[in-house]
Amino acid sequence: MTEIPAAVDFCAACAIRNRAICADLDTSEINLLNGLGRRRHLKAGEQLLWEGDEAVLVANVIEGVLKLSCGTADGKEQILGIVYPSDFLGRPFGETTPYGVEALTDAYVCVFQRADFDRFAREHPRLEHKLLERTLAELDRTRRWMLLLGRMNAEQKVATFLLEMAERLDAGGCAGPGKRGEQFTLPLSRQQIADVLGLTIETVSRQFTRFKADGLIDLPSRREVTILEHAALEDRAA
Amino acid sequence: MTEIPAAVDFCAACAIRNRAICADLDTSEINLLNGLGRRRHLKAGEQLLWEGDEAVLVANVIEGVLKLSCGTADGKEQILGIVYPSDFLGRPFGETTPYGVEALTDAYVCVFQRADFDRFAREHPRLEHKLLERTLAELDRTRRWMLLLGRMNAEQKVATFLLEMAERLDAGGCAGPGKRGEQFTLPLSRQQIADVLGLTIETVSRQFTRFKADGLIDLPSRREVTILEHAALEDRAA
Protein backbone atom coordinates (compact mmCIF):
# COMPACT_ATOMS: atom_id res chain seq x y z
CA MET A 1 0.00 0.00 0.00
CA THR A 2 1.67 3.18 -1.22
CA GLU A 3 0.33 6.72 -1.31
CA ILE A 4 1.98 9.26 -3.55
CA PRO A 5 0.92 12.91 -3.64
CA ALA A 6 -0.24 13.66 -7.14
CA ALA A 7 2.31 15.63 -9.09
CA VAL A 8 1.18 18.84 -10.72
CA ASP A 9 0.89 17.43 -14.21
CA PHE A 10 -0.12 14.04 -13.01
CA CYS A 11 -3.53 13.86 -14.63
CA ALA A 12 -2.17 15.03 -17.96
CA ALA A 13 -0.27 11.77 -18.21
CA CYS A 14 -3.09 9.65 -16.81
CA ALA A 15 -3.97 6.58 -18.85
CA ILE A 16 -7.68 7.22 -18.43
CA ARG A 17 -7.58 11.01 -18.73
CA ASN A 18 -9.94 10.93 -21.71
CA ARG A 19 -12.28 8.18 -20.56
CA ALA A 20 -12.89 8.77 -16.86
CA ILE A 21 -15.26 11.30 -15.37
CA CYS A 22 -12.50 13.91 -15.51
CA ALA A 23 -12.53 13.86 -19.30
CA ASP A 24 -14.49 17.09 -19.71
CA LEU A 25 -12.53 19.20 -17.24
CA ASP A 26 -10.26 21.95 -18.53
CA THR A 27 -6.65 22.41 -17.47
CA SER A 28 -7.30 24.64 -14.49
CA GLU A 29 -10.03 22.37 -13.17
CA ILE A 30 -7.82 19.33 -13.60
CA ASN A 31 -5.09 21.01 -11.65
CA LEU A 32 -7.46 21.70 -8.82
CA LEU A 33 -8.67 18.11 -8.77
CA ASN A 34 -5.06 17.02 -8.94
CA GLY A 35 -4.48 18.60 -5.55
CA LEU A 36 -7.26 16.53 -3.99
CA GLY A 37 -6.46 13.09 -5.37
CA ARG A 38 -3.81 10.57 -4.56
CA ARG A 39 -2.73 7.69 -6.64
CA ARG A 40 -2.72 4.46 -4.76
CA HIS A 41 -1.54 0.99 -5.57
CA LEU A 42 -3.54 -2.05 -4.54
CA LYS A 43 -2.27 -5.60 -4.51
CA ALA A 44 -4.53 -8.35 -5.82
CA GLY A 45 -6.84 -9.31 -2.99
CA GLU A 46 -6.40 -6.05 -1.11
CA GLN A 47 -9.59 -4.45 0.16
CA LEU A 48 -10.24 -0.75 -0.44
CA LEU A 49 -13.68 -0.32 1.13
CA TRP A 50 -15.73 -2.40 3.52
CA GLU A 51 -19.48 -2.98 3.26
CA GLY A 52 -21.36 -0.77 5.68
CA ASP A 53 -18.42 1.43 6.57
CA GLU A 54 -18.69 5.16 6.61
CA ALA A 55 -18.19 6.37 3.06
CA VAL A 56 -14.90 8.23 3.31
CA LEU A 57 -13.34 7.46 -0.05
CA VAL A 58 -14.24 7.59 -3.70
CA ALA A 59 -11.90 6.72 -6.54
CA ASN A 60 -11.26 6.37 -10.23
CA VAL A 61 -9.87 3.08 -11.44
CA ILE A 62 -6.70 3.72 -13.44
CA GLU A 63 -5.52 0.19 -13.95
CA GLY A 64 -6.65 -3.25 -12.90
CA VAL A 65 -9.97 -4.90 -12.08
CA LEU A 66 -11.91 -4.69 -8.83
CA LYS A 67 -15.10 -6.24 -7.49
CA LEU A 68 -18.02 -4.78 -5.57
CA SER A 69 -19.69 -7.25 -3.27
CA CYS A 70 -21.88 -7.81 -0.28
CA GLY A 71 -22.74 -10.78 1.85
CA THR A 72 -25.87 -12.39 3.28
CA ALA A 73 -26.43 -12.99 6.96
CA ASP A 74 -25.66 -16.69 6.46
CA GLY A 75 -22.25 -16.09 4.99
CA LYS A 76 -22.91 -16.30 1.27
CA GLU A 77 -21.49 -13.63 -1.00
CA GLN A 78 -22.89 -11.92 -4.04
CA ILE A 79 -20.64 -9.89 -6.31
CA LEU A 80 -22.58 -6.81 -7.36
CA GLY A 81 -20.31 -5.56 -10.05
CA ILE A 82 -16.89 -5.66 -11.61
CA VAL A 83 -15.12 -2.38 -12.26
CA TYR A 84 -12.52 -1.75 -14.92
CA PRO A 85 -10.13 1.07 -15.77
CA SER A 86 -11.83 4.47 -16.09
CA ASP A 87 -14.79 3.33 -13.96
CA PHE A 88 -15.75 5.30 -10.91
CA LEU A 89 -15.83 3.74 -7.47
CA GLY A 90 -17.51 4.55 -4.17
CA ARG A 91 -20.60 6.33 -3.00
CA PRO A 92 -20.53 10.12 -3.31
CA PHE A 93 -23.23 12.09 -1.48
CA GLY A 94 -23.97 9.17 0.82
CA GLU A 95 -23.32 8.27 4.42
CA THR A 96 -22.22 4.68 4.12
CA THR A 97 -20.62 2.51 1.50
CA PRO A 98 -23.26 -0.06 0.66
CA TYR A 99 -20.78 -2.68 -0.58
CA GLY A 100 -17.22 -3.80 -0.18
CA VAL A 101 -14.55 -3.12 -2.79
CA GLU A 102 -11.62 -5.46 -3.33
CA ALA A 103 -8.91 -5.56 -5.98
CA LEU A 104 -9.01 -8.70 -8.11
CA THR A 105 -5.73 -7.93 -9.84
CA ASP A 106 -2.96 -5.55 -8.89
CA ALA A 107 -4.47 -2.14 -9.48
CA TYR A 108 -3.93 1.56 -9.46
CA VAL A 109 -6.70 3.85 -8.32
CA CYS A 110 -6.94 7.58 -7.94
CA VAL A 111 -8.55 8.14 -4.54
CA PHE A 112 -10.28 11.19 -3.09
CA GLN A 113 -11.62 11.99 0.33
CA ARG A 114 -15.34 11.85 -0.24
CA ALA A 115 -15.93 15.21 1.39
CA ASP A 116 -13.36 16.85 -0.90
CA PHE A 117 -14.79 15.15 -3.93
CA ASP A 118 -18.38 16.01 -3.08
CA ARG A 119 -17.49 19.66 -2.68
CA PHE A 120 -15.50 19.74 -5.89
CA ALA A 121 -18.28 17.99 -7.81
CA ARG A 122 -20.94 20.40 -6.61
CA GLU A 123 -18.81 23.31 -7.77
CA HIS A 124 -18.03 21.79 -11.16
CA PRO A 125 -21.17 20.73 -13.00
CA ARG A 126 -19.21 19.30 -15.89
CA LEU A 127 -17.72 16.71 -13.56
CA GLU A 128 -21.06 16.06 -11.98
CA HIS A 129 -22.60 15.59 -15.39
CA LYS A 130 -19.99 13.02 -16.34
CA LEU A 131 -20.58 11.24 -13.07
CA LEU A 132 -24.31 11.23 -13.75
CA GLU A 133 -23.85 9.74 -17.21
CA ARG A 134 -21.58 7.08 -15.80
CA THR A 135 -23.99 6.28 -12.98
CA LEU A 136 -26.88 5.98 -15.41
CA ALA A 137 -24.86 3.64 -17.60
CA GLU A 138 -23.89 1.59 -14.56
CA LEU A 139 -27.53 1.37 -13.52
CA ASP A 140 -28.45 0.07 -16.97
CA ARG A 141 -25.71 -2.53 -16.80
CA THR A 142 -26.74 -3.55 -13.29
CA ARG A 143 -30.34 -3.98 -14.35
CA ARG A 144 -29.34 -6.15 -17.27
CA TRP A 145 -27.45 -8.29 -14.77
CA MET A 146 -30.68 -8.71 -12.80
CA LEU A 147 -32.18 -10.43 -15.80
CA LEU A 148 -29.26 -12.85 -15.73
CA LEU A 149 -29.59 -13.55 -12.02
CA GLY A 150 -33.36 -13.88 -12.03
CA ARG A 151 -34.16 -15.65 -15.24
CA MET A 152 -31.19 -17.50 -16.69
CA ASN A 153 -30.08 -21.06 -16.07
CA ALA A 154 -26.50 -22.01 -15.33
CA GLU A 155 -25.50 -22.50 -18.96
CA GLN A 156 -26.85 -19.12 -20.00
CA LYS A 157 -25.22 -17.41 -17.05
CA VAL A 158 -21.77 -18.79 -17.70
CA ALA A 159 -21.96 -18.15 -21.45
CA THR A 160 -23.09 -14.58 -20.84
CA PHE A 161 -20.33 -14.08 -18.33
CA LEU A 162 -17.64 -15.24 -20.74
CA LEU A 163 -18.93 -13.01 -23.52
CA GLU A 164 -19.15 -9.97 -21.27
CA MET A 165 -15.70 -10.63 -19.88
CA ALA A 166 -14.21 -10.85 -23.35
CA GLU A 167 -15.86 -7.61 -24.30
CA ARG A 168 -14.95 -5.59 -21.24
CA LEU A 169 -11.37 -6.77 -20.92
CA ASP A 170 -10.96 -5.83 -24.54
CA ALA A 171 -11.69 -2.12 -24.00
CA GLY A 172 -8.01 -1.23 -24.17
CA GLY A 173 -6.49 -3.16 -27.03
CA CYS A 174 -9.23 -3.57 -29.61
CA ALA A 175 -7.39 -5.82 -32.02
CA GLY A 176 -9.77 -5.49 -34.93
CA PRO A 177 -13.38 -6.65 -35.24
CA GLY A 178 -12.68 -10.28 -36.03
CA LYS A 179 -10.28 -11.37 -33.32
CA ARG A 180 -11.17 -8.94 -30.53
CA GLY A 181 -10.56 -10.29 -27.07
CA GLU A 182 -11.20 -13.89 -27.95
CA GLN A 183 -8.42 -14.86 -25.61
CA PHE A 184 -8.03 -13.41 -22.14
CA THR A 185 -6.96 -14.02 -18.58
CA LEU A 186 -9.74 -14.22 -16.03
CA PRO A 187 -9.28 -11.75 -13.19
CA LEU A 188 -11.56 -13.94 -11.05
CA SER A 189 -11.22 -17.30 -9.37
CA ARG A 190 -13.89 -19.95 -9.91
CA GLN A 191 -15.39 -19.04 -6.55
CA GLN A 192 -15.62 -15.40 -7.54
CA ILE A 193 -17.21 -16.26 -10.86
CA ALA A 194 -19.76 -18.28 -8.93
CA ASP A 195 -20.40 -15.27 -6.69
CA VAL A 196 -20.96 -13.04 -9.72
CA LEU A 197 -23.43 -15.43 -11.29
CA GLY A 198 -25.30 -16.59 -8.23
CA LEU A 199 -24.11 -20.17 -8.67
CA THR A 200 -21.81 -22.57 -6.84
CA ILE A 201 -18.22 -23.19 -7.76
CA GLU A 202 -19.02 -26.74 -8.86
CA THR A 203 -21.70 -25.63 -11.27
CA VAL A 204 -19.38 -23.07 -12.82
CA SER A 205 -16.66 -25.66 -13.19
CA ARG A 206 -19.04 -28.13 -14.82
CA GLN A 207 -20.23 -25.54 -17.32
CA PHE A 208 -16.65 -24.62 -18.22
CA THR A 209 -15.86 -28.27 -18.75
CA ARG A 210 -18.93 -28.75 -20.89
CA PHE A 211 -18.21 -25.72 -23.07
CA LYS A 212 -14.70 -27.01 -23.56
CA ALA A 213 -15.92 -30.51 -24.38
CA ASP A 214 -18.33 -29.00 -26.90
CA GLY A 215 -15.49 -27.09 -28.52
CA LEU A 216 -16.87 -23.63 -27.77
CA ILE A 217 -13.93 -22.55 -25.66
CA ASP A 218 -10.45 -23.67 -24.74
CA LEU A 219 -8.93 -23.52 -21.27
CA PRO A 220 -5.13 -23.43 -21.66
CA SER A 221 -4.76 -22.92 -17.92
CA ARG A 222 -6.98 -22.25 -14.92
CA ARG A 223 -7.16 -18.53 -15.49
CA GLU A 224 -6.98 -18.44 -19.28
CA VAL A 225 -9.89 -18.67 -21.64
CA THR A 226 -10.00 -18.74 -25.42
CA ILE A 227 -13.33 -18.32 -27.11
CA LEU A 228 -13.34 -20.60 -30.14
CA GLU A 229 -16.96 -20.36 -31.25
CA HIS A 230 -18.20 -16.90 -30.43
CA ALA A 231 -21.52 -17.29 -32.23
CA ALA A 232 -22.24 -20.67 -30.67
CA LEU A 233 -21.50 -19.24 -27.25
CA GLU A 234 -23.96 -16.44 -27.94
CA ASP A 235 -26.57 -19.10 -28.74
CA ARG A 236 -25.95 -20.71 -25.36
CA ALA A 237 -26.36 -17.32 -23.71
CA ALA A 238 -29.77 -17.16 -25.45
CA MET B 1 -54.68 8.68 -22.12
CA THR B 2 -55.03 12.37 -21.52
CA GLU B 3 -52.48 15.14 -21.99
CA ILE B 4 -53.01 18.45 -20.27
CA PRO B 5 -50.63 21.37 -20.78
CA ALA B 6 -49.16 22.26 -17.42
CA ALA B 7 -50.75 25.34 -15.94
CA VAL B 8 -48.44 28.15 -14.86
CA ASP B 9 -48.59 27.35 -11.16
CA PHE B 10 -48.97 23.68 -11.71
CA CYS B 11 -45.82 22.52 -9.95
CA ALA B 12 -46.56 24.66 -6.92
CA ALA B 13 -49.54 22.44 -6.20
CA CYS B 14 -47.77 19.22 -7.10
CA ALA B 15 -48.04 16.45 -4.54
CA ILE B 16 -44.37 15.58 -4.92
CA ARG B 17 -43.02 19.12 -5.27
CA ASN B 18 -40.76 18.66 -2.25
CA ARG B 19 -39.66 15.10 -2.82
CA ALA B 20 -38.99 14.77 -6.55
CA ILE B 21 -35.89 15.96 -8.37
CA CYS B 22 -37.48 19.37 -8.78
CA ALA B 23 -37.34 19.97 -5.02
CA ASP B 24 -34.31 22.25 -5.10
CA LEU B 25 -35.42 24.47 -7.96
CA ASP B 26 -36.44 28.06 -7.24
CA THR B 27 -39.64 29.61 -8.50
CA SER B 28 -38.31 30.91 -11.79
CA GLU B 29 -36.67 27.59 -12.59
CA ILE B 30 -39.83 25.73 -11.73
CA ASN B 31 -41.80 27.93 -14.03
CA LEU B 32 -39.43 27.20 -16.87
CA LEU B 33 -39.66 23.48 -16.25
CA ASN B 34 -43.40 23.85 -16.04
CA GLY B 35 -43.45 24.91 -19.65
CA LEU B 36 -41.70 21.73 -20.74
CA GLY B 37 -43.69 19.14 -18.81
CA ARG B 38 -47.11 17.69 -19.29
CA ARG B 39 -49.14 15.82 -16.79
CA ARG B 40 -50.40 12.55 -18.08
CA HIS B 41 -52.77 9.95 -16.73
CA LEU B 42 -52.08 6.25 -17.16
CA LYS B 43 -54.59 3.49 -16.62
CA ALA B 44 -53.49 0.37 -14.79
CA GLY B 45 -51.79 -1.86 -17.34
CA GLU B 46 -51.03 0.96 -19.76
CA GLN B 47 -47.52 1.01 -21.17
CA LEU B 48 -45.52 4.25 -21.18
CA LEU B 49 -42.21 3.10 -22.68
CA TRP B 50 -41.17 0.03 -24.61
CA GLU B 51 -37.91 -1.85 -24.11
CA GLY B 52 -35.42 -0.96 -26.81
CA ASP B 53 -37.36 2.01 -28.17
CA GLU B 54 -35.71 5.29 -28.84
CA ALA B 55 -35.60 7.19 -25.56
CA VAL B 56 -37.97 10.07 -26.26
CA LEU B 57 -39.61 10.54 -22.86
CA VAL B 58 -38.60 10.94 -19.27
CA ALA B 59 -41.00 11.50 -16.39
CA ASN B 60 -41.61 12.04 -12.73
CA VAL B 61 -44.09 9.77 -11.03
CA ILE B 62 -46.72 11.88 -9.28
CA GLU B 63 -49.13 9.19 -8.21
CA GLY B 64 -49.40 5.44 -8.62
CA VAL B 65 -46.98 2.56 -9.03
CA LEU B 66 -45.19 1.47 -12.20
CA LYS B 67 -42.86 -1.35 -13.13
CA LEU B 68 -39.65 -1.44 -15.16
CA SER B 69 -39.09 -4.71 -16.95
CA CYS B 70 -37.38 -6.55 -19.72
CA GLY B 71 -37.75 -9.95 -21.27
CA THR B 72 -35.51 -12.84 -22.29
CA ALA B 73 -35.35 -14.25 -25.78
CA ASP B 74 -37.41 -17.24 -24.64
CA GLY B 75 -40.31 -15.16 -23.44
CA LYS B 76 -39.63 -14.97 -19.72
CA GLU B 77 -39.88 -11.61 -18.03
CA GLN B 78 -37.84 -10.02 -15.28
CA ILE B 79 -39.11 -6.95 -13.48
CA LEU B 80 -36.12 -4.66 -12.89
CA GLY B 81 -37.69 -2.23 -10.53
CA ILE B 82 -40.86 -0.79 -9.10
CA VAL B 83 -41.24 2.97 -9.10
CA TYR B 84 -43.34 4.97 -6.68
CA PRO B 85 -44.47 8.59 -6.40
CA SER B 86 -41.61 11.11 -6.62
CA ASP B 87 -39.36 8.60 -8.41
CA PHE B 88 -37.83 9.51 -11.71
CA LEU B 89 -38.44 7.48 -14.83
CA GLY B 90 -36.68 7.01 -18.16
CA ARG B 91 -33.19 7.30 -19.50
CA PRO B 92 -31.85 10.83 -19.86
CA PHE B 93 -28.67 11.31 -21.90
CA GLY B 94 -29.15 7.98 -23.63
CA GLU B 95 -30.19 6.78 -27.05
CA THR B 96 -32.54 3.98 -26.18
CA THR B 97 -34.76 3.04 -23.29
CA PRO B 98 -33.23 -0.15 -21.90
CA TYR B 99 -36.46 -1.41 -20.34
CA GLY B 100 -40.20 -1.17 -20.67
CA VAL B 101 -42.34 0.89 -18.31
CA GLU B 102 -45.91 -0.07 -17.49
CA ALA B 103 -48.38 1.30 -14.97
CA LEU B 104 -49.40 -1.24 -12.34
CA THR B 105 -52.10 1.00 -10.90
CA ASP B 106 -53.80 4.03 -12.31
CA ALA B 107 -51.12 6.68 -12.25
CA TYR B 108 -50.22 10.26 -12.92
CA VAL B 109 -46.85 11.11 -14.34
CA CYS B 110 -45.22 14.37 -15.34
CA VAL B 111 -43.63 13.70 -18.72
CA PHE B 112 -40.95 15.59 -20.62
CA GLN B 113 -39.50 15.22 -24.07
CA ARG B 114 -36.11 13.81 -23.35
CA ALA B 115 -34.34 16.38 -25.51
CA ASP B 116 -36.05 19.22 -23.62
CA PHE B 117 -35.27 17.67 -20.30
CA ASP B 118 -31.64 16.96 -21.15
CA ARG B 119 -31.10 20.55 -22.22
CA PHE B 120 -32.81 21.92 -19.12
CA ALA B 121 -30.83 19.63 -16.86
CA ARG B 122 -27.50 20.63 -18.36
CA GLU B 123 -28.36 24.27 -17.78
CA HIS B 124 -29.53 23.75 -14.20
CA PRO B 125 -26.95 21.95 -12.11
CA ARG B 126 -29.22 21.87 -9.09
CA LEU B 127 -31.64 19.66 -10.99
CA GLU B 128 -28.85 17.54 -12.33
CA HIS B 129 -27.49 17.13 -8.83
CA LYS B 130 -30.84 15.91 -7.54
CA LEU B 131 -31.06 13.52 -10.42
CA LEU B 132 -27.58 12.24 -9.63
CA GLU B 133 -28.46 11.63 -5.99
CA ARG B 134 -31.59 9.81 -7.01
CA THR B 135 -29.76 7.71 -9.56
CA LEU B 136 -27.09 6.77 -7.01
CA ALA B 137 -29.78 5.76 -4.53
CA GLU B 138 -31.55 3.74 -7.20
CA LEU B 139 -28.29 2.00 -8.06
CA ASP B 140 -27.82 1.07 -4.40
CA ARG B 141 -31.32 -0.30 -4.23
CA THR B 142 -30.87 -2.24 -7.46
CA ARG B 143 -27.65 -3.77 -6.21
CA ARG B 144 -29.29 -4.88 -3.01
CA TRP B 145 -31.92 -6.55 -5.17
CA MET B 146 -29.16 -8.49 -6.92
CA LEU B 147 -28.31 -10.09 -3.61
CA LEU B 148 -31.91 -11.21 -3.36
CA LEU B 149 -31.99 -12.61 -6.89
CA GLY B 150 -28.62 -14.32 -6.68
CA ARG B 151 -28.42 -15.68 -3.19
CA MET B 152 -31.83 -16.00 -1.53
CA ASN B 153 -34.21 -18.94 -1.55
CA ALA B 154 -37.90 -18.61 -2.27
CA GLU B 155 -38.92 -18.06 1.35
CA GLN B 156 -36.38 -15.29 1.85
CA LYS B 157 -37.34 -13.64 -1.42
CA VAL B 158 -41.05 -13.52 -0.68
CA ALA B 159 -40.54 -12.36 2.90
CA THR B 160 -38.17 -9.62 1.74
CA PHE B 161 -40.63 -8.59 -0.93
CA LEU B 162 -43.50 -8.23 1.52
CA LEU B 163 -41.41 -6.19 3.93
CA GLU B 164 -40.12 -3.88 1.21
CA MET B 165 -43.62 -3.47 -0.20
CA ALA B 166 -44.99 -2.52 3.21
CA GLU B 167 -42.24 0.01 3.66
CA ARG B 168 -42.42 1.66 0.26
CA LEU B 169 -46.18 1.83 0.01
CA ASP B 170 -46.15 3.48 3.38
CA ALA B 171 -44.11 6.49 2.22
CA GLY B 172 -47.23 8.63 1.92
CA GLY B 173 -49.37 7.91 4.96
CA CYS B 174 -46.96 7.09 7.74
CA ALA B 175 -49.47 6.09 10.38
CA GLY B 176 -47.14 6.06 13.36
CA PRO B 177 -44.19 3.80 14.11
CA GLY B 178 -46.16 0.85 15.45
CA LYS B 179 -48.79 0.26 12.81
CA ARG B 180 -46.99 1.60 9.76
CA GLY B 181 -48.11 -0.01 6.54
CA GLU B 182 -48.82 -3.36 8.12
CA GLN B 183 -51.82 -3.65 5.87
CA PHE B 184 -51.72 -2.80 2.20
CA THR B 185 -53.03 -3.57 -1.25
CA LEU B 186 -50.58 -5.22 -3.61
CA PRO B 187 -50.15 -3.30 -6.84
CA LEU B 188 -48.90 -6.50 -8.48
CA SER B 189 -50.50 -9.74 -9.56
CA ARG B 190 -48.98 -13.04 -8.47
CA GLN B 191 -47.34 -13.35 -11.86
CA GLN B 192 -45.76 -9.93 -11.52
CA ILE B 193 -44.51 -10.73 -8.04
CA ALA B 194 -42.94 -13.86 -9.50
CA ASP B 195 -41.31 -11.71 -12.18
CA VAL B 196 -39.87 -9.37 -9.56
CA LEU B 197 -38.41 -12.19 -7.50
CA GLY B 198 -37.18 -14.44 -10.26
CA LEU B 199 -39.59 -17.23 -9.26
CA THR B 200 -42.63 -18.91 -10.75
CA ILE B 201 -46.17 -17.97 -9.91
CA GLU B 202 -46.73 -21.33 -8.18
CA THR B 203 -43.77 -20.89 -5.88
CA VAL B 204 -44.95 -17.42 -4.88
CA SER B 205 -48.42 -18.73 -4.19
CA ARG B 206 -47.08 -21.57 -2.06
CA GLN B 207 -44.97 -19.20 0.02
CA PHE B 208 -47.92 -16.88 0.59
CA THR B 209 -50.00 -19.84 1.70
CA ARG B 210 -47.28 -21.04 4.03
CA PHE B 211 -46.77 -17.61 5.63
CA LYS B 212 -50.50 -17.42 6.18
CA ALA B 213 -50.64 -20.92 7.64
CA ASP B 214 -47.79 -19.99 9.96
CA GLY B 215 -49.70 -16.92 11.12
CA LEU B 216 -47.15 -14.41 9.84
CA ILE B 217 -49.52 -12.69 7.46
CA ASP B 218 -53.19 -12.60 6.60
CA LEU B 219 -54.63 -12.50 3.10
CA PRO B 220 -58.11 -10.96 3.32
CA SER B 221 -58.38 -11.01 -0.46
CA ARG B 222 -56.13 -11.74 -3.41
CA ARG B 223 -54.59 -8.31 -3.52
CA GLU B 224 -54.61 -7.49 0.20
CA VAL B 225 -51.93 -8.36 2.69
CA THR B 226 -51.77 -7.82 6.41
CA ILE B 227 -48.47 -8.35 8.15
CA LEU B 228 -49.22 -9.91 11.51
CA GLU B 229 -45.76 -10.84 12.72
CA HIS B 230 -43.35 -8.27 11.38
CA ALA B 231 -40.36 -9.54 13.35
CA ALA B 232 -40.98 -13.16 12.42
CA LEU B 233 -41.22 -12.17 8.78
CA GLU B 234 -37.88 -10.41 9.08
CA ASP B 235 -36.43 -13.64 10.42
CA ARG B 236 -37.67 -15.49 7.35
CA ALA B 237 -36.07 -12.84 5.17
CA ALA B 238 -32.82 -13.72 6.98
Added chain:
DNA sequence: CGCTGACTTGAATTCGCTCAACGCGTGTGG
Protein backbone atom coordinates in the same frame (compact mmCIF):
# COMPACT_ATOMS: atom_id res chain seq x y z
C1' DC C 1 -75.83 -19.89 -13.94
C1' DG C 2 -72.09 -20.83 -16.37
C1' DC C 3 -67.90 -18.59 -18.16
C1' DT C 4 -63.46 -16.51 -17.67
C1' DG C 5 -59.16 -15.39 -15.74
C1' DA C 6 -56.47 -15.39 -11.63
C1' DC C 7 -55.00 -18.06 -8.12
C1' DT C 8 -54.17 -22.43 -5.47
C1' DT C 9 -52.95 -27.12 -4.82
C1' DG C 10 -50.91 -31.56 -6.00
C1' DA C 11 -47.59 -34.82 -8.27
C1' DA C 12 -43.66 -35.61 -10.98
C1' DT C 13 -39.44 -33.92 -12.75
C1' DT C 14 -35.16 -31.58 -13.08
C1' DC C 15 -31.56 -28.50 -12.36
C1' DG C 16 -28.37 -26.94 -9.42
C1' DC C 17 -26.76 -27.73 -4.67
C1' DT C 18 -24.37 -30.39 -1.10
C1' DC C 19 -21.09 -33.46 0.29
C1' DA C 20 -17.13 -36.01 -0.65
C1' DA C 21 -13.26 -37.73 -3.16
C1' DC C 22 -9.79 -36.88 -6.28
C1' DG C 23 -6.25 -34.38 -9.43
C1' DC C 24 -2.96 -31.08 -10.30
C1' DG C 25 0.40 -27.39 -9.92
C1' DT C 26 3.23 -24.90 -6.63
C1' DG C 27 6.03 -24.07 -2.88
C1' DT C 28 8.70 -25.92 1.06
C1' DG C 29 11.63 -28.55 3.69
C1' DG C 30 14.45 -32.57 4.19
Added chain:
DNA sequence: CCACACGCGTTGAGCGAATTCAAGTCAGCG
Protein backbone atom coordinates in the same frame (compact mmCIF):
# COMPACT_ATOMS: atom_id res chain seq x y z
C1' DC D 1 15.94 -34.12 -6.11
C1' DC D 2 12.04 -36.09 -4.05
C1' DA D 3 8.29 -36.13 -0.56
C1' DC D 4 4.76 -33.77 1.07
C1' DA D 5 1.26 -30.44 2.03
C1' DC D 6 -1.64 -26.91 0.54
C1' DG D 7 -4.79 -24.32 -2.31
C1' DC D 8 -7.59 -24.49 -6.09
C1' DG D 9 -10.17 -26.77 -9.33
C1' DT D 10 -12.59 -30.92 -11.18
C1' DT D 11 -15.53 -34.86 -10.98
C1' DG D 12 -19.10 -37.95 -9.13
C1' DA D 13 -23.28 -39.42 -6.44
C1' DG D 14 -27.34 -38.28 -4.16
C1' DC D 15 -30.51 -34.97 -2.65
C1' DG D 16 -33.77 -31.33 -2.42
C1' DA D 17 -35.89 -26.95 -3.64
C1' DA D 18 -38.13 -24.93 -7.18
C1' DT D 19 -39.99 -25.76 -11.65
C1' DT D 20 -43.14 -27.98 -14.76
C1' DC D 21 -47.29 -29.97 -15.82
C1' DA D 22 -51.92 -30.72 -14.68
C1' DA D 23 -56.17 -30.29 -11.96
C1' DG D 24 -58.94 -27.94 -9.13
C1' DT D 25 -60.93 -23.67 -6.73
C1' DC D 26 -62.65 -19.19 -6.41
C1' DA D 27 -64.36 -14.41 -7.41
C1' DG D 28 -66.30 -11.45 -10.60
C1' DC D 29 -69.41 -10.76 -14.39
C1' DG D 30 -72.30 -11.07 -18.39
